[in-house]
Amino acid sequence: MTDPKQAKAAEAEAIERAKQGDEAAFEVLYNLHKRRVYSLCLRMVSNPAQAEDLAQEAFLQLFRKIGTFRGESAFSTWLHRMTVNVVLMNLRRKGLPLVSLEETLETDEETPRKELGAQDMKLTGSIDRLQLQRAIEKLPPGYKTVFVLHDVEGFEHNEIAEMVGCSIGNSKSQLHKARLKLRDALKFMRAEKAEKT
Amino acid sequence: MNCLEVQQALPEMMDGQGHDDLEYQAHLKTCPMCSELVAELELIASTAGQLAEADEPAPRVWVKIAAELRAEGVIRDTEVAGRPVLVPAAKRRWNAWWLVPVAAALVAAGGYFIQPRPAVPVASQDAPGVTRTETAPVVASNEAPRADKAVAAAQNQKSTVAAARDESSSNAPLMTASTSDQKLLDGVSPDMRSAYETQLRAVNAYIRDADAYVRRNPDDEDARQHLMDAYEQREMLYQMALDHVQ
Amino acid sequence: MQRSAIAGLVVAACIVTAVSAETRKEFRFTVGPKANIVVDNEYGGITVKPGNANQVLVVAVIHSDKVEVDNSHEGDRLEIESHLLSGADAKSGRVDYELTVPPNVPLSLRSSTGPLSVERTQGDLTLEGADAEVNVRNVSHCHVHVKTMRGNINLTEIRDGHIEINSISGEVHLNAVDGPHVQVESGTGKVFYDGDFGSSGTYAFTTHTGDIEALIAPDASADFSARSMQGSVKSDVPLKPKEHNRFPTELGRSFFGTMGKAASEVILKSISGTIHLRQR
Numbered sequence: 192m193t194d195p196k197q198a199k200a201a202e203a204e205a206i207e208r209a210k211q212g213d214e215a216a217f218e219v220l221y222n223l224h225k226r227r228v229y230s231l232c233l234r235m236v237s238n239p240a241q242a243e244d245l246a247q248e249a250f251l252q253l254f255r256k257i258g259t260f261r262g263e264s265a266f267s268t269w270l271h272r273m274t275v276n277v278v279l280m281n282l283r284r285k286g287l288p289l290v291s292l293e294e295t296l297e298t299d300e301e302t303p304r305k306e307l308g309a310q311d312m313k314l315t316g317s318i319d320r321l322q323l324q325r326a327i328e329k330l331p332p333g334y335k336t337v338f339v340l341h342d343v344e345g346f347e348h349n350e351i352a353e354m355v356g357c358s359i360g361n362s363k364s365q366l367h368k369a370r371l372k373l374r375d376a377l378k379f380m381r382a383e384k385a386e387k388t
Numbered sequence: 389m390n391c392l393e394v395q396q397a398l399p400e401m402m403d404g405q406g407h408d409d410l411e412y413q414a415h416l417k418t419c420p421m422c423s424e425l426v427a428e429l430e431l432i433a434s435t436a437g438q439l440a441e442a443d444e445p446a447p448r449v450w451v452k453i454a455a456e457l458r459a460e461g462v463i464r465d466t467e468v469a470g471r472p473v474l475v476p477a478a479k480r481r482w483n484a485w486w487l488v489p490v491a492a493a494l495v496a497a498g499g500y501f502i503q504p505r506p507a508v509p510v511a512s513q514d515a516p517g518v519t520r521t522e523t524a525p526v527v528a529s530n531e532a533p534r535a536d537k538a539v540a541a542a543q544n545q546k547s548t549v550a551a552a553r554d555e556s557s558s559n560a561p562l563m564t565a566s567t568s569d570q571k572l573l574d575g576v577s578p579d580m581r582s583a584y585e586t587q588l589r590a591v592n593a594y595i596r597d598a599d600a601y602v603r604r605n606p607d608d609e610d611a612r613q614h615l616m617d618a619y620e621q622r623e624m625l626y627q628m629a630l631d632h633v634q
Numbered sequence: 635m636q637r638s639a640i641a642g643l644v645v646a647a648c649i650v651t652a653v654s655a656e657t658r659k660e661f662r663f664t665v666g667p668k669a670n671i672v673v674d675n676e677y678g679g680i681t682v683k684p685g686n687a688n689q690v691l692v693v694a695v696i697h698s699d700k701v702e703v704d705n706s707h708e709g710d711r712l713e714i715e716s717h718l719l720s721g722a723d724a725k726s727g728r729v730d731y732e733l734t735v736p737p738n739v740p741l742s743l744r745s746s747t748g749p750l751s752v753e754r755t756q757g758d759l760t761l762e763g764a765d766a767e768v769n770v771r772n773v774s775h776c777h778v779h780v781k782t783m784r785g786n787i788n789l790t791e792i793r794d795g796h797i798e799i800n801s802i803s804g805e806v807h808l809n810a811v812d813g814p815h816v817q818v819e820s821g822t823g824k825v826f827y828d829g830d831f832g833s834s835g836t837y838a839f840t841t842h843t844g845d846i847e848a849l850i851a852p853d854a855s856a857d858f859s860a861r862s863m864q865g866s867v868k869s870d871v872p873l874k875p876k877e878h879n880r881f882p883t884e885l886g887r888s889f890f891g892t893m894g895k896a897a898s899e900v901i902l903k904s905i906s907g908t909i910h911l912r913q914r
Contacts, residue, residue: 195708212464214454221450226441233443243449250453254462314428317738317756318435319775320442321794321814327436342436360399367399370429377432438668442758442777579724580746583765587783587802590821594842597905601863610861614905617819617840621802624781628764631744 202266209257217254224267225250228274234339235278237328245281249274275340275354282332289336289355314377326376334369341366389415394422402429447620572629587625594618655699661692661714663707670740670757671733674715677701678728679766680743682752685734692733698726748785786823805844820844824907828914830854831898841904848902849912855894862887864906871913 202223208216228249233242253273260269282289327335327343336355340346341362346354348362355362389397389411397412406412416423457463569588576584598615605611665671665688673680678697685691692714694703700722706713716729724747735741740758743750748766752759758776761768764783774793784803795813799806803822812832818825821842830851831837837856839846843865850856850871857876860867866886873891883890889911902909 194706212462214457214463217454217457217463218450221453225449226444229445229449230439230441230443234439243445246445247449247452247456251456254453254457255460257462313424314431318431319794320435320438321775321796323432323435324439324442327439338436342433343439345437345440363399367402367429370432373432374425374428434667577723580764583784590803590842594821594905597842601905610903611863614840614842614863614903618821618842621800621819621821624800625783625802628762628781628783631762 206257206260206266209254210260220254220266221250224270227267228270231271231274231339231344232278234324234327234343235336236281237335241281245278246274249277252277271344275344275346279336279354282336289333289357314374314381318377319380322377322380323373326373326380329376330369330372334365334372337362337365338369338373342370391415391419391422394419395425398426398429402426403433447623448616572626576629584625584629591618591622591625594621655697657696659694659696659703661690661694661703661705663690663692663705663712664688665690665707665712665736665739666710667738668710669736670711670742671735672711672713672742673731673733673744674713675729675731675743675745676716676718676727677722677724677747678716678730678745679747679749679751680731680733680745682733682735682741682743682755684737684754687736690733690735690739692731695730697728697730698722700726701729703729784823803844831856831900834897836899836901838901839903841907843906844904845907846902846904846909847912848900848910849914850893851914853894855897856900857892857896857898858890858900858902858911860889860902860909860911862904862907862909865904865908867902867909869911871911 202220205216205219205223209220225246229242229246232245232249233239236242236245249270253270260266279289327338330338337351340351340354341348348359348366351357351362352359357365394401394412394415397406400406401409401412416426454463569592572588573581573584595615595618598611598618601608601611602615667688669690671690690712692705694714696703700719702717702719704713704715704717706715714731716727718727728747735755735757737755738757739755740760741752741755742760742762743752744762745766746764748763749769750761750763750766751769751771752761752773753769753771755773756776759770759773759778759780761770761778761780762782763785766782766785768780768782768785768787769790770778770780770788770792771790772792774795777796778789778792778798780787780789780797780799780801782801782804785801786805786807787799787801788807788809789797789799789811790807790809792808792811792813795811795816797811797813797816797818799818799820801820801823804820805823806818806820806825808816808818808825808827808829810829811827812829812835814835816835816837818839820840821844823841823844825839825841825844825846827837827839827846827848827850829849831854839848845865846860858869858873860869861884864887867889869889869891871893873889873893876890876892902911
């Protein structure tokens with residue numbers, strides 16, 4: 192039975208042994224956090240091979256610096272931040288926008304959003320996670336970044352603003368637009384599926 | 389507030405921020421369209437949170453990380469390296485890992501060059517190193533030129549299976565696959581021992597067959613994939629035995 | 635009292651004792667929307683069915699006093715574990731679980747002996763059993779990961795699944811299984827598929843010596859690549875030839891071709907098993 196205190200103690204022990212160069216200890220730390228790190232990378236770049244490379248880079252950067260970890264913050268927080276930095280640097284290198292240039296939410300419509308035609312399928316009950324994953328993959332890079340950091344990974348807007356270099360207001364508006372796009376995409380997928388059956 | 393005003397204010401109102409805004413709340417109570425929109429956006433946000441640990445990387449990611457850390461000297465030999473470390477536990481756990489380093493090293497032996505040293509655990513006699521054509525991280529020794537040569541060979545995308553075998557065969561004897569198999573069998577309960585023994589024979593036969601095919605057809609990607617699959621099955625068997633350890 | 639009556643009473647007392655060595659325990663938990671459930675049971679079966687949105691009901695039948703049921707509920711994580719005491723073996727250490735869970739909750743189940751059975755859920759499933767037979771029926775829109783040593787694996791009516799199966803020598807039976815991703819790796823066990831390979835998706839079945847057999851509907855729409863390095867391959871299904879193939883063509887050892895609009899991709903590979911495509 193995994194007692195959280197015991198798990199934390201085991202992690203702390205693994206960190207100390209990893210500082211001595213113990214391979215088994217590194218592997219323990221890797222196994223504890225690999226899903227979180229890899230999933231974050233995959234959500235952001237939508238390409239499994241690239242996500243593997245980024246996850247590998249994040250762990251390498253972390254493990255190279257493990258000697259400097261003093262335990263002021265949780266190990267997982269440290270790793271999480273490092274992973275986000277690795278991914279964002281990768282996106283910057285490729286010239287992909289981290290956030291859209293618009294500063295505020297600009298509604299194209301003069302009237303409020305309405306349900307239209309074939310998209311008139313409510314998202315009730317639960318959402319198909321596979322469909323949500325596919326819809327996230329198709330988001331424009333800027334929207335995807337903020338959505339993944341906020342709704343999937345749990346960062347606050349002030350943290351996101353600092354990481355990607357935008358204002359808090361911009362982060363909020365990007366998130367909102369991302370959610371609206373996902374809502375439309377999910378409804379479209381549902382409508383498509385309903386037509387086939 | 390009307391619908392347009394509410395929807396324009398949503399970026400500031402969602403995620404609990406509009407909780408104390410009476411006009412906003414009043415509108416949602418009376419407008420089914422806006423309240424449905426908010427409910428659906430909140431549902432998307434909450435479902436997204438479940439994706440945080442949805443995926444698992446392939447075993448090769450760890451193998452590459454370990455190889456790189458060795459090459460950089462971050463992973464260093466310790467006094468007990470080369471022997472599985474029994475972690476005494478009051479209770480069995482899903483993630484008991486005393487043989488996982490051995491199993492993971494066996495997976496590495498199937499896919500990468502091994503630069504053996506006396507204290508380093510595991511090279512399989514059944515499956516000498518195989519170079520993957522995409523990348524070939526090197527499990528490093530102190531001999532940097534040898535590591536550089538191995539990386540360069542991989543980057544040329546040529547299989548150098550024969551070269552790897554010649555190198556490894558001339559090195560000091562290491563803990564063999566059969567020794568680690570014996571340790572695994574010693575750890576399982578008597579009523580399951582015979583079952584694990586049979587399955588070990590099956591996966592070792594898989595490794596041998598796949599390796600033999602790779603030798604004959606070094607450029608055959610399917611053959612290399614079979615060999616990796618065989619090593620992954622072996623690692624899976626080791627992991628199951630760990631979960632079963634008394 | 636007559637001797638026969640006394641003997642009868644003694645026998646009855648033994649039966650009662652034997653029966654009373656088996657204990658039934660019930661646990662109820664209230665869980666939130668992000669709950670996940672782990673059951674670790676060395677000896678015995680685990681059966682899971684869907685129930686209420688935020689309630690988990692666990693019924694454990696404990697077969698002797700050499701095993702205890704521990705549980706832990708921390709935050710979103712609920713863990714149930716069979717804790718073996720000194721001297722426990724496969725018989726005395728046996729616990730059989732029946733769980734009723736919220737339909738969307740991810741589940742991790744482990745048992746060496748099994749069986750493991752899950753039906754009508756929608757949460758991700760991670761099932762591991764050395765000798766355990768694994769049965770999953772009527773689930774959809776989730777990840778299904780199954781690993782066994784020699785336990786057979788039966789998946790029936792799985793829709794839109796992301797499925798990964800790995801068994802060393804268990805047989806794998808897939809009946810009406812489709813998804814964006816269906817991957818089966820087997821060593822010596824046979825892989826049998828009966829279905830139409832969905833409307834789109836990638837299906838990859840790989841074995842060492844296990845045979846691969848697919849029984850497909852006449853209106854299936856798929857792009858087939860099959861190769862056995864040392865075994866024979868055969869297709870009873872007429873396939874349209876393809877221009878570009880995944881691996882080299884070798885008479886009797888590989889076949890390629892498409893059916894319908896080739897919506898799904900089906901890759902069948904073995905080192906020495908036979909591969910047989912049949913039409914229903």
